[in-house]
Amino acid sequence: MSAERVLDELTVHQLLGRIVYFHVLLIAPDLPAADRAPASGPACCRHRAPASRSPETVLAGSAWGALLEVAAELPGHHRPCPRTSNACCAACRVTSAAAAAGSGWAAAEHRAYHQHSPAPGLLDACGRAAASRVGRVFAARHATACASLDRLTADPPAPETLPGVDELPLTGELLALWADPAATTQAPVVSWLNHCTGGLGDVRRVLESRRNPS
Template sequence: MRPGDEVTVHQLLGRISYFHALFIEPTLAPATAATSGEACCNHRTPAETVRPSVGGLLAHSAWAVLDEVAATLGARAGRCPSHGHACCATCRVAGSAAAVADAWLATEHRAYRRLEPGAPMRQACREAVAARLTRVFVHQHHAPCPAAHVDEKAGAWLLPGADELPLTGELLALWRDPLSGGGSPVVSWLNHCTDLDDIRRVLDTRRLTP
């Protein structure tokens, strides 16, 4: 990674943690049903090559915060059936990112009094966020696995923009290519909000403004 890239990654992960604690967790939309996750690379049968583990790599990096955020999501997280420190670190990042995306998408819809997002939108959002965060994790830690090859192109037109769902839209935009140096698509006015009601009021005002 180039000088400064690691700082950028830490800042973006910190923004996920901060926004989740401030906006999402207090009004988290309940999961519709328990999500049974797939076995990670290190727990598949027959066993594949053992890859860097959660306990060996993830727990000692800034990415541990993503796992901590996903742990607040309960059934929505879709953990490996053998969930533990021996799990593949890259699989855990992909699964945690997908769970965060799904929770943010559903919670924002609910908070802004919108209809529940449909299954195609949820799937597209989960896959896009998982692919984007996992790509950065693999680049930083050289820990490839099949989870790093999720295709995010299918249903890309369903992904929400920051003008529609500010938190989820910004999450998607910030992680699209965060190490390119092409500028940061931060939704700056979010920094002045303290809860989802504040965000909803800003959105309502913007819709009424010609």
């Protein structure tokens, strides 16, 4: 294995680890009880067109599997293939899980900081951006093609529809890190998040203190 390949793998693991870390530490404690059963999304590439190729087993036991676990805790935002299994297109599974993280985190942060639910357009934009950015990294790492991912990346949400790190720090950092992983993983985009340990209430207090310094 080349040094470049090892570096790429470590970078991806760092990015995925940061998603899991912040989800468990800050997002999950503030998630409301699920108010609806998980809904299915469109069929994945493999179940729409069985001849398409994608690594079926690459998710099992890999760091990418942790992203699926995060999505499972966001049933109101996760839209997996109706026939979800290891036979699914792996890229489709990753993109649907990333979309759940993007929209689910944005919803949780917005509720915590503003005390009301965000506009649906914000959640859609965050979900699509996360799906295309994370999915693109996965497809490149595993040299796999995915028609659904191609359509997603061909029509990204407009930058002005996405929250910045000063508005929704966790969601904003997730989107920024995966937009250009090689350029951003050496240092976190929002370094002060590393000091937050008390859920989204802790993040809200830091945001307020930064906006209104005494």
